[in-house]
Amino acid sequence: MTGKNSPGGSIRPETEERLAILMRQSQDGDRAAYQRLLTEVRDVLKPFVRNSFMRLGMPPDNGLDDVLQEVLLGIHGKRATYNPGQKFMPWMYAIARYKIIDFLRRTHRERKRFVTLEGELEIAELFSDFDAGGTGASGAKRDAEVMLSELPDKQRTVLRLVKLEGLSVSEAARRTGYSESDIKITTHRAIKVLRDKFKGVGR
Amino acid sequence: MMSDENLINRLCADLVPVKPLPRPAVFALIPALASLVAVAVCVALFSVRGNLFAAVRLPEFWVDSAGSLILFILAVSALGTMSFPGLKQRLWLVSALAGLTAAKLVWFIGQSLGLGPDETRAGLDPVGWKCFAMAASFAALTALVGFYWFRKGATPRPAVSGLLLGLAAISLGAAGVNMHCPSLNSLHIAIMHFTAPLLVGLAAGTFAGRRAFHW
Numbered sequence: 079m080t081g082k083n084s085p086g087g088s089i090r091p092e093t094e095e096r097l098a099i100l101m102r103q104s105q106d107g108d109r110a111a112y113q114r115l116l117t118e119v120r121d122v123l124k125p126f127v128r129n130s131f132m133r134l135g136m137p138p139d140n141g142l143d144d145v146l147q148e149v150l151l152g153i154h155g156k157r158a159t160y161n162p163g164q165k166f167m168p169w170m171y172a173i174a175r176y177k178i179i180d181f182l183r184r185t186h187r188e189r190k191r192f193v194t195l196e197g198e199l200e201i202a203e204l205f206s207d208f209d210a211g212g213t214g215a216s217g218a219k220r221d222a223e224v225m226l227s228e229l230p231d232k233q234r235t236v237l238r239l240v241k242l243e244g245l246s247v248s249e250a251a252r253r254t255g256y257s258e259s260d261i262k263i264t265t266h267r268a269i270k271v272l273r274d275k276f277k278g279v280g281r
Numbered sequence: 282m283m284s285d286e287n288l289i290n291r292l293c294a295d296l297v298p299v300k301p302l303p304r305p306a307v308f309a310l311i312p313a314l315a316s317l318v319a320v321a322v323c324v325a326l327f328s329v330r331g332n333l334f335a336a337v338r339l340p341e342f343w344v345d346s347a348g349s350l351i352l353f354i355l356a357v358s359a360l361g362t363m364s365f366p367g368l369k370q371r372l373w374l375v376s377a378l379a380g381l382t383a384a385k386l387v388w389f390i391g392q393s394l395g396l397g398p399d400e401t402r403a404g405l406d407p408v409g410w411k412c413f414a415m416a417a418s419f420a421a422l423t424a425l426v427g428f429y430w431f432r433k434g435a436t437p438r439p440a441v442s443g444l445l446l447g448l449a450a451i452s453l454g455a456a457g458v459n460m461h462c463p464s465l466n467s468l469h470i471a472i473m474h475f476t477a478p479l480l481v482g483l484a485a486g487t488f489a490g491r492r493a494f495h496w
Binding site: 147 | 283289290292294295297299300301366367433437496
């Protein structure tokens with residue numbers, strides 16, 4: 079069976095039948111059946127999620143496992159919405175699609191927020207010109223160091239890694255041991271502190 | 282992050298038997314009946330319009346009240362289907378919903394064009410805002426029931442579900458107010474009973490649906 083009901087590629091009718099039976103048994107509380115169902119669902123959905131990511135221009139390593147787990151959680155939480163008389167695959171793919179879209183929306187929002195942060199970072203960079211002697215690269219860097227010295231340890235470390243050393247958020251998170259969201263928030267706060275501190279200087 | 286195997290083991294350990302939700306039509310019928318009863322009780326408490334027997338002889342009454350009730354039923358049915366992932370929305374249902382809403386608005390515009398200046402003023406009479414408030418209150422009652430109930434489902438489109446719930450709630454609210462308000466002024470009915478609450482209801486439904494139906 080291919081087409082609308084099997085977006086991940088061709089699905090054999092016996093797979094559909096088997097998964098539907100496992101789902102019915104799971105609704106009755108059969109744990110062994112549920113274990114088999116979830117394992118099979120994960121295997122069936124992995125290529126589907128990867129293809130969806132690629133179609134949408136997202137690198138598959140960026141959240142594929144998260145989405146798969148969210149789909150499994152979605153199936154678990156909403157298993158009562160599966161009607162035993164209904165086909166299983168369309169139900170499963172509808173949940174997967176919803177979770178993928180939800181994930182992409184969230185990621186997009188976070189990315190937008192980070193773009194804003196980066197914008198603020200550029201503003202902060204302008205402050206590095208507050209010293210007339212700091213127009214050259216080394217001067218700007220020296221000025222940046224002066225500004226960084228105004229920050230608390232954590233903010234200084236994070237801002238130095240992200241901006242001066244050019245590390246990505248995930249690299250900075252790995253290096254410092256903070257979470258990625260912590261890095262983003264700390265960067266944001268550091269920029270705010272600098273902006274407030276050096277507002278109007280050198281203009 | 283937890284490994285897939287660990288997550289699957291955890292979910293299996295949490296597994297308890299669940300009763301599948303009833304078929305979409307039955308699933309939608311339950312909150313629809315609850316809302317109908319709640320709004321009927323409210324109308325009875327606020328008193329039924331005195332000129333009901335005179336009003337039922339007019340085609341306008343049926344277009345307003347029966348049209349609103351049909352819209353309510355269609356919107357709740359669509360919401361019921363949408364609460365089950367993988368079920369395709371019936372095209373006729375969506376077309377009927379859109380067509381009927383548009384037809385109702387066109388009917389109101391047509392009616393209002395034939396009105397004299399006095400009647401036109403009556404549409405925005407300050408007293409008319411009472412009807413707006415009443416329609417919105419009845420709709421809020423329906424919306425509360427709907428948000429509580431349809432969260433049991435798993436709509437893949439929370440915003441659209443919210444919009445449908447807004448439409449259903451306002452339609453039932455309009456039908457309820459038509460049973461209470463004795464006015465036969467088309468402009469008043471068009472604006473205060475249906476159109477103004479509808480705009481608020483659709484916006485609020487979409488906004489709240491995004492949050493309430495997210496899962």
